[in-house]
Amino acid sequence: MRVAVVGVQGDAAEHVAAVERAAASYGHSVEATAVRNAGVVPDCDAVALPGGESTTISRLLHRRDIAPELVAHVEAGKPLFATCAGLIVAARDARDDRVETLDVLDVAVDRNAFGRQRDSFESRLDVAGLDDPFPAVFIRAPAVADVGPDVEVLATVDGQPVAVREGPVVGLAFHPELTDDSRLHDVALFDPLTGG
Amino acid sequence: MAEPTDLENLRRGTDLVKRGFARMQQGGVIMDVVTREQARIAEDIGAVAVMALEAVPADIRKRGGVARMPDPANVEGIIDEVSIPAMGKSRIGHRKEAEILEALGVDMIDESEVLTPADDRYHIDKREFTAPFVCGARNLQEALRRIDEGAAMIRTKGEAGTGDVNQAVHHQRNIKGAIRQLTGMKHEEREKWAREHEAPAHLVHETAEMGRLPVVNFAAGGIATPADAALMMYHGCDGIFVGSGVFGAEDPERMGTAIVDAVNDWDDPEALAQVAGAAGSGMSGESNASLPEEEQLQDRGV
DSSP states (O other): OEEEEEOSSSSHHHHHHHHHHHHHHHTOOOEEEEEOSTTSGGGOSEEEEOOSOHHHHHHHHHHTTOHHHHHHHHHTTOOEEEETHHHHHHEEEOSSTTSOOOOOEEEEEETTTTOSGGGOEEEEEOOTTOSSOEEEEESSOOEEEEEOTTOEEEEEETTEEEEEEETTEEEESSOGGGSSOOHHHIIIIIHHHHTO | OOOOBOGGGOEESOHHHHHHHHHTTTTOEEEEESSHHHHHHHHHTTOSEEEEOSSOHHHHHHHOSOOOOOOHHHHHHHHHHOSSOEEEEEETTOHHHHHHHHHHTOSEEEEETTSOOSOSSOOOOGGGOSSOEEEEESSHHHHHHHHHTTOSEEEEOOOTTSOOTHHHHHHHHHHHHHHHHHHTSOHHHHHHHHHHTTOOHHHHHHHHHHTSOSSEEEBOSSOOSHHHHHHHHHTTOSOEEESHHHHTSSSHHHHHHHHHHHHHSTTOHHHHHHHHHTSOOOOOOOOGGGSOGGGOSTTSOO
């Protein structure tokens, strides 16, 4: 399978490495590519939308015509794995007009919900469907503030949803690509494609 | 739904959190700003973060005298103005300026040779801070010393305020070249290299095994045009700092937008030609070769 990692800005290199690591540990044959231009996403089976700065990423996705391809990808029912800034960009509403969201995930998000960088943190996080807690890294992280009727909440911090799923879209407020734990890549990317 | 996690068991200011923040800046352009208005423009044209300072490097050079951290009231104004990260510069070795910047809430501190060094022998012990730091380096040994002190990001130490990219290229080639050399060495040869270059041995081994620095590596100093930014990406930088290059240009908005685009299109000459054509004239600049040694900033804090 082909996985596109949106690479206009942010930690795309870490996501490519994490997708490859995850594929190896679950025995899938995967080609992961960082994407900076239009024309690649339509040929891919799954897409990861990495962390970075949501203002910058959303501007570049529209300026470089990748935004409509991502919307079509989700409309076709193909998996999208959106982390941190990716979650903000994928949301219905970022509650900030500096971010033009894709509206492919029926949630509103609060940017920097836990504060500035000095408030960023690591924590073991209980996630629905995983047997053991997940090592979650939150960096100037958003939180989900308002959840649509078809959205499943997978994890919370201090009462605020930080992991959600709606159909083919999984959104996380944290960074699974910064650790060696591949379980959420499996949940978001490989399970839907292999019927796992 | 799973058991909720509460805010009791959180770990802040870890290496993973600090280096992780730096990783999120990759592929981005961090722009120097001296006012709220400039910060607003920088965010609007696609900067990934802004760097607050009291004057852009070209003006610091012209003005002379002692260059210090920016006015706290101005830093607060810049933090309030933008949703992207706001960074601030402290003098080399000035722990108190760094503590003030951290208390103000800046997202990253640049312990910078562009300001007048406060300590001619020691850098700040950056491991004690919750805020991540970026530091300049001219070569690999300098980069590894800064990482050992706790830096979460390394940038080249090109001659700031000159508009001449030549020293940034020189430093990046030094770093990448030394990494290539180490990668081909046996364990005992790396140990000897570490001793001879006054570099921490554990970081020498880690860098050699990874084939890159263990933290992100940005370009800074003298980047004045989209082509300069693209050149530094070609040399393997993870992102770009632009100082006087944006707000010293004829049309800062056009130049800033073009530099942001050039970082994405650095390997596509046709796209780059369009981007460069839309930039307008760059800052006037001053060749590195014409700088007397005492006016060079890069020899500060090695």
